[in-house]
Amino acid sequence: MEYLEEEERRELWGKIQDALFQDKIDQFRAEFLEMHPYDQAKIFEEQETDVRMQIYTYLSPEEIAEVMEHIDIEEIEEYFTEMDPRFAAQVLAEISTDDAADILNELDKNKVASFLTIMDKEAASDIKELLYYEEKTAGSIMTTEFVVIHANQTVREAMLHLRHEAPDAETIYYIFVIDEDKHLVGVISLRDLIIAEDEWLIAEVMSDRVVSVQVGEDQEEVARMMRDYDFLALPVVDFQNHLLGIITVDDIMDVMEEEASDDYSKLAGVSDLDRPDENAFAAAKKRLPWLVILLFLGMMTASLMGQFEATLNQVAILAVFIPLIAGMAGNTGTQALAVAVRGLATGDHEKDGIPKLVMREAGTGLITGTICGILITIIVFLWQGNIFLGMLVGISIMAALIVATLAGAIVPLVMHRLNIDPAVASGPFITTINDIISILIYLGMATTFLSLHLLNS
Amino acid sequence: MEYLEEEERRELWGKIQDALFQDKIDQFRAEFLEMHPYDQAKIFEEQETDVRMQIYTYLSPEEIAEVMEHIDIEEIEEYFTEMDPRFAAQVLAEISTDDAADILNELDKNKVASFLTIMDKEAASDIKELLYYEEKTAGSIMTTEFVVIHANQTVREAMLHLRHEAPDAETIYYIFVIDEDKHLVGVISLRDLIIAEDEWLIAEVMSDRVVSVQVGEDQEEVARMMRDYDFLALPVVDFQNHLLGIITVDDIMDVMEEEASDDYSKLAGVSDLDRPDENAFAAAKKRLPWLVILLFLGMMTASLMGQFEATLNQVAILAVFIPLIAGMAGNTGTQALAVAVRGLATGDHEKDGIPKLVMREAGTGLITGTICGILITIIVFLWQGNIFLGMLVGISIMAALIVATLAGAIVPLVMHRLNIDPAVASGPFITTINDIISILIYLGMATTFLSLHLLNS
DSSP, rough: OOOOOOOHHHHHHHHHHHHHHTTTTTHHHHHTTSSSSSHHHHHHHHHHHHHHHHHHHHSSSHHHHHHTHHHHHHHHHHHHSSSSSSHHHHHHHOOOOOHHHHHHHOHHHHHHHHHHHSSOOHHHHHHHHTTTSSBHHHHHHHHHHHOEEETBBBBHHHHHHHHHHHHTTTTTEEEEEEEOOEEEEEEEEEOOOOOOOSSHHHHSSBBBBBOEEEEEEEEHHHHHHHHHHHEEEEEEEEEBEEEEEEEEEHHHHHHHHHHHEEEEEEEEOOSSSOOOOHHHHHHHHHHHHHHHHHHHHHHHHHHHHTHHHHHHHHHHHEEEHHHHHHHHHHHHHHHHHHHHHHHTTTHHHHHHHHHHHHHHHHHHHHHHHHHHHHHHHHHHHHHHHHHHHHHHHHHHHHHHHHHHHHHHHHHHHHHTTTSSOOOSSSHHHHHHHHHHHHHHHHHHHHHHHHTTOSSSO | OOOOOOOHHHHHHHHHHHHHHTHHHHHHHHHHTOOHHHHHHHHHHHHHHHHHHHHHHHHHHHHHHHHTTTSSTHHHHHHHHHOOOOHHHHHHHHHOOOHHHHHHHHHOOHHHHHHHSSSSEEEEEEEEHHHSSOBBBBBHHHBOOEEEEETTTHHHHHHHHHHHTTTTTSSEEEEEEEEETTTTTEEEEEEHHHOTTTTTTHHHSSSSOOOOOTTTHHHHHHHHHHHTTOOOOEEEEOOBBBEEEEEEHHHHHHHHHHHHHHHHHHHHTTTOOOOOTHHHHHHHHHHHEEEEEEEHHHHHHHHHHHTTTHHHHHGGGGGGHHHHHHHHHHHHHHHHHHHHHHHHHHHHHHOHHHHHHHHHHHHHHHHHHHHHHHHHHHHHHHHOOOHHHHHHHHHHHHHHHHHHHHHHHHHHHHHHTTSOOOSOOOOHHHHHHHHHHHHHHHHHHHHHHHTOOOOOO
């Protein structure tokens, strides 16, 4: 189970390919199965249909299942469509239930139904259960393959049970303890179990203050708990505290990656990051909606500026500073936004409340605004030799920075309160809003300056 | 070890506080130690100095160590400064070496030296080793408390050894196999170990194709490996394949969180996200450098626009569309940037090469540019009743979007090739660069249109 660099994988594949071409099934199996399933999957993904069809015949459903668990979810439909349906159903039955459910979510309804009917009844019902849970909840990422024991068993009995369950269980490093009615009553780590004496009762060695998550809990919250508490697995329960499944840390790592990409792409204004193998049309399709919305927001800015055409007509140089002011407002807004969104995501803000953060951001805006304002006043004065123009730009920047910083911080906080994912208040929106505000401040003040005959000097 | 909501924690604290005030040490210990160390740490952090001093006397170094492992690293210096030095040294010796090294990195050199001298020699040397490794490398996040066995041991011997090591080891779920010269030769999971027969040799049951990372490997790469291969622990080796330490998944979750926040904050142009308890000055200090740099970039834009003052003078309405064009260019640029950076971070782009991505982005820019260009041409024509003005803005937007998309994609890719963290090509920079490019395109074309007498109609 060696970690393979791209090249090594290719090279290794050479050998395996020869085995395939010469129909040396044993040699193929020896080479292929020695690799870690992740590498098996990466190599499998690089093959043409005919080679894949050959591989299906060379490997058992269990072995293909291992491969499929590491395939990019976007590729999965193709493979399960080209497999013989009975074989595909057997493979699905061998895949851990949480991954199997994810896979079925990618296939079309009819195919799912047919698979579930061919499939071994027990496996089918386990998977069906999982299909009901809402996306991004604890239920949707949990697996039902876990080891349970009873409090009145001895350590020896528990170990025997464990040895027997080990091959199929998703993890055996946490063993959960239930009562007759399947209520979760305790947990014991394998670490504690192997230290314990054989004849001790589980009730004596287990921890009865077990951390669990509700089946409807948001997966991001589950990830945060696992990170804070350094667990390898978390039990999932319903409202009556019945043990429904467990979530293992390997799935949580995928969740963390997914949530991070999600926040990141929203900050950038991409509905969802394109996959590198997507073509330009697919990518454009994802980005256009945002761009079109922003196009209209931008037109709003333009039409508002149209109100000031007279002003711009009198002093054309005014226009020269518009991108500067709008840009600065956009940048500070995005900074404040990022701090607020990230703080909400990591739960830091819950500690010391919203008002404190808003006050902090107001102060930050005041400081950065004043400093940048004074700087720009001097620069513009030296450049244009007009102190009023300098002050106009300087004061505008200062005002813009204060407002923009506050807007960047408050918008996501308000959305959070309204239970809207604050990350939706994406960078481009804040930026465009702050563009409008700052330009209005600037041109509004310019008009006043003009009426006071301060600029036409 | 129950997961506590903020409120529960407060309530529970009430009880514990009473115990403290009435000096009921047993009651305090009973209540406090029943909590998960994470909750103990959260409660501890909320206390005043005097209460903390009292807690130090109520708990053993081992118990305080557990708490300290879950304290925010930024708070740690205060606590280790207020503790009695001998006690602090004992606590450090009890903390897992990787966390202890992180803590020492927060303290001032003299204090570190004094701690290491008071401290138990063996523990001290283990920690010293870790202090040498560069930040964000495998060496800096690994721990030296791991279980090793020899290939010629039997399963029974290994299990006995494991029982003995279990209390101190960071993890016992992967056991690494070394030869006489400490070379890493294999790995076996506790899962496989408990299934194996007692008298089998480790050599027969271990996997000899063990995945390991070099001590100098980037922590982000380590995190990616752990995610791809679903490991709970990875061995860290030097160039001679000597086993130096292990990295456990709980530390990797922190790394993933850290790297995600890092990319995110760079996209937003914050050198590093302020912690909510920071005051306005601290926050401003972090954001100002970026803002000042961007201020000067913005002035560049302004001075370049100054070249077109004559044009703006003739047709003031031109200025009205500048924020729209600059904004659109900025937005598409950030989208392309996010896709490229994220793709590089997750290693997706390595699969199918840079040129393909660049072509893809060019195509995307062409599609989005054309559609937005046509849209805006119509809108401007309907609004201003001037088809040439409409075409001017439309063509400018189209050109701006194509260039901006390419810039957003290429800049981070080039930086990656130059081994600069592409995330440094932060949003604001790309945005400002694209502002300049797009405005030059726009005003340049406007000047041409004017010379052709197309606009003064």
